[in-house]
Amino acid sequence: MAKLSSVNKNEKRKRLVKKYAGQYARLKAVAEDTSKDDDERLMARLKMAEIPRNANPTRVRNRCELTGRSRGYYRRFGLSRIMLRELANKGLIPGVTKSSW
Numbered sequence: 001m002a003k004l005s006s007v008n009k010n011e012k013r014k015r016l017v018k019k020y021a022g023q024y025a026r027l028k029a030v031a032e033d034t035s036k037d038d039d040e041r042l043m044a045r046l047k048m049a050e051i052p053r054n055a056n057p058t059r060v061r062n063r064c065e066l067t068g069r070s071r072g073y074y075r076r077f078g079l080s081r082i083m084l085r086e087l088a089n090k091g092l093i094p095g096v097t098k099s100s101w
Contacts, residue, residue: 001069002068007063010060010063012054014060016052017056020052024055024056027047028048064083065079067080067082069083077093
């Protein structure tokens with residue numbers, strides 16, 4: 001089980017990303033639009049810098065839904081490798097079977 005503070009910090013980041021998503025997307029589109037003049041693009045970049053650092057989507061860490069473990073994460077299932085194996089062996093994940101050859 002991951003530290004509860006790490007999990008809570010990541011949840012706070014997810015909320016911030018959701019809150020600022022529209023504003024961040026608009027400013028990013030203006031900043032990357034080469035048809036706009038340089039001053040307008042610079043102003044968009046400066047406004048992006050005023051948005052909280054943790055509102056950037058790249059700061060959110062993928063974590064296991066059950067344990068909070070950040071490493072060995074499978075996006076398809078939203079679980080860490082350890083929990084995926086445990087649940088698959090118990091037959092709790094539909095369509096997943098243990099392979100042997």
